Amino acid sequence: MFLWVLVCWLLFCCLPAIQVICGTHLPGTVVPRKTVPYNDDTMTLFRVDDVQNYSSMLLREDLGLLLLGAREAVYALDMRNISHKKTEVQWSVTHDEQVDCTNKGKNSHDCWNYIRVLHALKDGKMYVCGTNAFSPACNFMTYEEGKLSLQNKKEDGKGKCPFDPHQRYASLMVDDVLYSATTMNFLGSEPVLLRSFSTTTLRTEFKATWLNEPRFISMEEVPESQGSTVGDDDKVYLFFNEVAVEYDFYSKLTVSRVARVCKGDMGGQRTLQKKWTSFLKARLDCPVLQPSLPFLLQDVFLWRDSDWRKSVFYAVFTSQSGSADLSAVCAYNVEDVSQIFSKEKFKTPVAVETSHNKWVMYSGELPVPRPGACIDDTARQQGIRSSLDLPDKVLQFVQTRPLMDPAAQPLSGGPLLVKRGALVTRIAVVSVAALDGQNYTVMFIGTDNGFVEKAVNYNGETFIIEEIQLFSQPVPIEVLRLSVTTGYLYASSSYGAAQVPLSTCGRYRSCIDCVLARDPYCAWDVNESSCTTLAPSQSLQTGNLIQSVKDADASQCPNPGPVERENVTFTMGSSVKLSCRRGSNQAVVHWLRDNQLLNRSSGGYMYDDGLLIPKASAATAGQYECQSVESPKGRKYYTTLAVYQLLKEGEGEKLTPPQPEAQAQGHRLLTLWVVVGVLSTALGVLLVWNLYHGHFCLPGCTCTRNPPSSPCRATPAQMYLAPEGASGVTLLPDPNSNNNHCEVTFGGSAQVPSSYSAKHCSLVLQYIDDESEI
Known part of the structure; x- marks a missing residue:
């Protein structure tokens, strides 16, 4: 039993080191x-002194500009060197607006105009919105003759830009039509997905079944009408986190969602007037740990393929448990997500005895055309040319049941990456052609x-x-x-x-x-x-x-x-520092002195930046070599990073360079040293433990099993290891002790201090050649 516990302890203690040596890592520690x-x-x-919150960005590759929105300013920077500011425009709030903001209970630090929305329009102008001291406002901006200018067209920004400069939102400009997901009021209690600049302004219902305390993340457009055989419409996808309505939980459970609407949606004729008739949502799953609370979405990037069906949503998630520092990256095929809304089943609330509704899969007959679907060729053949022609039963169904039953699952069934440490916040993706002809x-x-x-x-x-x-x-x-x-x-x-x-x-x-x-x-x-x-x-x-x-x-x-050797002269008793920084976090650094591997007991201290020899002596002189060992895919690659020749002060001669054969031998002995060291430690601990507890008696000495006063037992305080150079491992009694104790020698002859008298018995472990001696 003891041996099993010892082995488990050794594995537990040595596993991290073994993983570093082998180049492998536990899941979640990439x-x-x-x-x-x-x-x-x-x-x-x-950056500009005294300016904060650079929270919006617009790339204008046609102008070679990066537009950067900050607190009360928009900066136009050179895309190839953003430290070169070409121009800027200021957009400040008035003193009265600041006072009004603070009187409403807001922090004065937040009562500025933080630029949160930047979009390009077809005519070359830009649409810009700011928080404007918790009273959102928008305007049009131009870049002409190397100068940014705001036009005199300031308008209300409610529903287009958040009130709070720290609040997450989503915004997208498609064909000069603005899609925005934010809040409609000062308190932030009315979340909305809004479409502006269109012939028909649409928004979501103020119902928990539609949006329940959401935290908006991102918005993307997918041209699903391209190549469609059924005359489908383009879609706008919205990603967000919200409190789930479909789970019975002791407290609020937040989940990640993906929702979508049709670009051609015109709202309903009687039901859902000026509201989305195509708003559907589904849970977005990124399974990392089971069981655990769902990971929450932080950002989404749409990698676009020429065929939209092969496009991929890349999303980053973090744990909603405060004790876990885990993050994950999951990828979702766009066509798979689209199929959930066009073909899968809905969830429906049902009344139960408690005060809360229970959400279950809807198994009844669906009205025609399918609720939430875009207007396609099938609907047109039925005389439905737009959403204004949809029957009320279809609109009533989607009004009360916008939630899909299945969740969107990632490609390959799990995350592409799970990592510990700093939490992820944003992601961007690009495809690169490698030398093998494949795109990565x-x-x-x-x-x-x-x-x-x-x-x-x-x-x-x-x-x-x-x-x-x-x-x-x-x-x-x-x-x-x-x-x-x-x-x-x-x-x-x-x-x-x-x-x-x-x-x-x-x-x-x-x-x-x-x-x-x-x-x-x-x-x-x-x-x-x-x-x-x-x-x-x-x-x-x-x-x-x-x-x-x-x-x-x-x-x-x-x-x-070969690496050029550097001569280092030292004085006796001084400290010597040899610099050597590994080129890879996945590499292990070794030091060799005169082609022999240095270990922790060699009188020097090894750390990330090099080797420190605290008290140099005559034995310190020699050649020191720093090597990096990297082991990808089970292969080992050695790289010499630095070579030093340590010379005592006054010595000018240089030692003969090491022979390659001896250097290679040192490499091969590295693994053997590690294995022998671990096994020797385990054997020594096991033997000492059994001697201490009297589990067996040594030949050549008479002793009993348990008495603590036995002359053939030494307590830990009375034992010490023989000095370096002694043959084998020797346990000697404390010279200061007045008790009679034994010297235990494993092979070889012990070096017994002269202070020992004849009353000390000597116990030597010897090989037994004749079985009759047992």
Whole structure:
């Protein structure tokens, strides 16, 4: 029993180290391969002193501008260098508006005009909205002759822009028609999905069955009329979180939703006048831990294919449990989500004895045409040309039953990525052609501590290429946009805006580092001896380029040249620091002294940045080599990072360089040292424990099983390990003790201090050659 407990303890303690050595990680602990600090030279930052909340962004590639909305200002920045501000326009609130806002009980910090909505119109103008001291307002903006200007067309922004500068909302401009999801009143108690600038303004019902305390996330348009054989209509999809009405729970349970409406919806004739007749919603599921509370949606990005049926919604989720720091990325096929609304069953409320309704699957006959469906060829053949012609029974059905029974399930049945640590906030996705001719989806994921992670999924395995710190302060990423035209990713937060390249191949200085990055943007050019960004025309030209994104195979890399040795002179008794930083978070660093592996007991302290030798002596001199070992897919790749020659002060001669054979032998002994160390520790603990408890008696000494005064037992306080250099493992009694105790020697001869008298008995474990001796 003791042996089993000991083994379990060893596994529990050593498992994290074994996982690091083997390059594997527990589920939910995917580690970025590289961490790029804030001061990296590939990054560009924009911020203005005393200006906060850069919470809206619009890319105008036709003008080469990035429009950035902040507190009481809109900035026009150069898309290729956002630190270059071309122009700006101020939009401030009046003193009376600020006073009125604070008199209503709002914090003075929030009683400014925070720009939250920025959209481009067909005529080149822009539509901009701000919170305007909790009284939302909108206006039109132009960019002419290098100058931004607000037109004198200020209008009410209720239902188009949130009142609260910290409130989540969703907004979309399609064919100069504005779709917005926010609140209609000062208190935020009337959520709405609103369509403006159309011949018919439509909104949702103020009912909990439609929207129940929602937190709006994102909105996307899908051109489902393209290629449709039934004359279908385009759709607008809305993503949000809300309190579920269909679950009996001891408290409010929040779930994630996807809803959709038809672009051609005109509302009802009598029922649902100026209301959506096509509003349907379904639960959005991202199963991470079972059982657990549902993970909640934070952002959605629509990756568009030329065929909308192959387009994919990429969504990021976080745990709603305050004790869990888990985040996940799930992907949903657009056609699968569309099929839920067009073909699956509805939920319906039924009265029960309690005061609450219970929601169950509706199994009755559906009215014709199908409730919530867009007007298609079948409906037109029945004389229904628009939603105004829909029968009341169809409208009454969708008015009381907008919820679908099944939930939208992710591709492959589960998340693409589960990670611990900083929670995810935003996501942007781009497709990249690699050297093998395949297209891979690269995900840029923003976090709540100001980092962006670059990740790719290879055959079900998600690999985080790098994480980049965008801001000096740990602020959440609020907006992510990318431009394939410029090749940059743009992010904003309350602190400022940042710009980073989509590909940073120059960051990898060796062939192994470049290939193991597994970045579909990058390949090692053998001729140029550099990591280069692939051009689209190079995707099928393997020639002098090396890349292995799926297999992480760097065996084709040429042998690197020797690392230049650096001489370090030290004085006796001084501290010596040797610098060596690993190039990958997934690598393990080893130090060798004169081709022999250093361990923790070698007199030096190993840490992330190098090796510290606190008290240098004559034995400190020698050659020190820092090696990085990375083990993707079970293969080991060794990289020499630094070589130092330590010389005592006054010595000028250089030692002979190490032979390659001895260096290779040190590599092979690494694994053996680890295994022998763990097994020796386990055996020693087990033997000492049995001796201490008297579970067996040693040959050559007479002792009883239990008496604590037995001369052949030593208490832990009376034992000490023999000094280094002694043969075997020796347990000696404390010289200061007056009791008679035994020396226990495992093989070899013990070094007994001279203070021991003859009354100390000597117990030696010897091999028994004759079984009769047992």
